[in-house]
Amino acid sequence: MRTDELVDLLACNVEVVAPDSGARRFAWALGAGALGAALLMAATLGVNPALAAYVQQPTFWLKVVFVAVLAAIGLVMAQRLSRPGARLAPMPAVLAMPVLAMWMIGAAALLSAPAEARAGAFFGQTWAVCPLLVAMLAAPVFAGVIWAMKGLAPTRLRLAGAAAGFLSGAVGALVYCLHCPELAPSFIAFWYLLGMLIPTVVGAALGSRLLQW
Amino acid sequence: MQRTDNKARLTAGENRLKDLFVLGQAGDADAYKSFLTELSGHLRAYLRRRLGALPDEVEDLVQETLLAVHNQRHTYDVDRPLTAWVQAIAKFKLVDLLRRRACREALTDPLDDEVGLFAATATESSDARRDVAKLLDGLPDRQRQAIALVKLEGRSVAETARMTGMSESSVKVGIHRGLKALAAKIRNGT
Numbered sequence A: 001m002r003t004d005e006l007v008d009l010l011a012c013n014v015e016v017v018a019p020d021s022g023a024r025r026f027a028w029a030l031g032a033g034a035l036g037a038a039l040l041m042a043a044t045l046g047v048n049p050a051l052a053a054y055v056q057q058p059t060f061w062l063k064v065v066f067v068a069v070l071a072a073i074g075l076v077m078a079q080r081l082s083r084p085g086a087r088l089a090p091m092p093a094v095l096a097m098p099v100l101a102m103w104m105i106g107a108a109a110l111l112s113a114p115a116e117a118r119a120g121a122f123f124g125q126t127w128a129v130c131p132l133l134v135a136m137l138a139a140p141v142f143a144g145v146i147w148a149m150k151g152l153a154p155t156r157l158r159l160a161g162a163a164a165g166f167l168s169g170a171v172g173a174l175v176y177c178l179h180c181p182e183l184a185p186s187f188i189a190f191w192y193l194l195g196m197l198i199p200t201v202v203g204a205a206l207g208s209r210l211l212q213w
Numbered sequence B: 001m002q003r004t005d006n007k008a009r010l011t012a013g014e015n016r017l018k019d020l021f022v023l024g025q026a027g028d029a030d031a032y033k034s035f036l037t038e039l040s041g042h043l044r045a046y047l048r049r050r051l052g053a054l055p056d057e058v059e060d061l062v063q064e065t066l067l068a069v070h071n072q073r074h075t076y077d078v079d080r081p082l083t084a085w086v087q088a089i090a091k092f093k094l095v096d097l098l099r100r101r102a103c104r105e106a107l108t109d110p111l112d113d114e115v116g117l118f119a120a121t122a123t124e125s126s127d128a129r130r131d132v133a134k135l136l137d138g139l140p141d142r143q144r145q146a147i148a149l150v151k152l153e154g155r156s157v158a159e160t161a162r163m164t165g166m167s168e169s170s171v172k173v174g175i176h177r178g179l180k181a182l183a184a185k186i187r188n189g190t
Helices: A003-011 A021-044 A059-079 A090-110 A115-123 A130-148 A157-176 A184-213 B002-025 B029-050 B056-073 B082-100 B130-135 B141-152 B157-164 B168-188
Strands: none
Touching: A003 B029, A003 B056, A003 B141, A021 A059, A021 A130, A021 A157, A059 A090, A059 A130, A059 A157, A059 A184, A090 A115, A090 A184, A090 B157, A115 A184, A130 A184, A157 A184, B002 B029, B002 B082, B029 B056, B029 B082, B056 B082, B056 B168, B130 B141, B130 B168, B141 B157, B141 B168, B157 B168
């Protein structure tokens, strides 16, 4: 087939294209993924019985807002990286801001604590499992986000995979807040972030295989 | 002065092609055809410059990229320059081809140059080596039929639905999936 014949074929009876099917796809992916993560959390970990007491504490809400902001930034990045030629800047700098802010809050909290309480505030009770559980809860979200991206057209596949991983890590962490007993900012600033970085690295590694079109 | 001229020409190209493309998105087949025709000239020039060592691949890659642009046209954000969108797709397909052929050394130019896809055009096409028509024949029946009647013979979706006994929406889905499957066949070289 000659190229002009292919052009004729493609242009013949061309359908109207509805704008912004991308946003709807991401909404479905995140809704289904977060539901999957919540069910997984309820089945394997359970909602923390002390949750009603946690919600009285400002540090709980600091944690939730921190994770939610990261999820929102991750969503913007994932959506941009799903479209050819979209600009990623200034999102990496935007992403750095809440992270740096949380590190400063965490560091300030550690410094103002008595020396013997610092290790407890940093490691909490659950440092060894927290990143892994966040990564586990990210898995269903990751599947959804990759599905959403495959319906669009990412062209920087490693970055897109990483953004998908980060977004799902942040949503997984948000769900994990319902179970997690840790409230110390220094704990969140390090171990939660580490948990989100696990699916980020996995996404970067798998991106070119999962998202090629 | 020359730079200003070049820039003005690029802007004019961007504006004209974007207008045609946006009309095409709204279902204007003539505008969409003009867009694709003009785009194939730009793609040919762009890919010829970058596939110096592989001149036989140019026309196949022009066709593959046109099909990719068509299949992914829902991902264009009208607030962004069309050039950036098209160029990202062309570059993606080019890099994919080079990676598959494992000949990155064939790149004579950095890919991220500032020249712009719409700076040059080449209307003389060489023959494509791969026959897209043959690949179309290999599609599943419903997809092949829908594409043959609507896209090759130019029948309406409603007429095609009556002729084949499919519903109108499955005709549309058949075309959509068929063209995606065609792109996958092209990529896998089967």
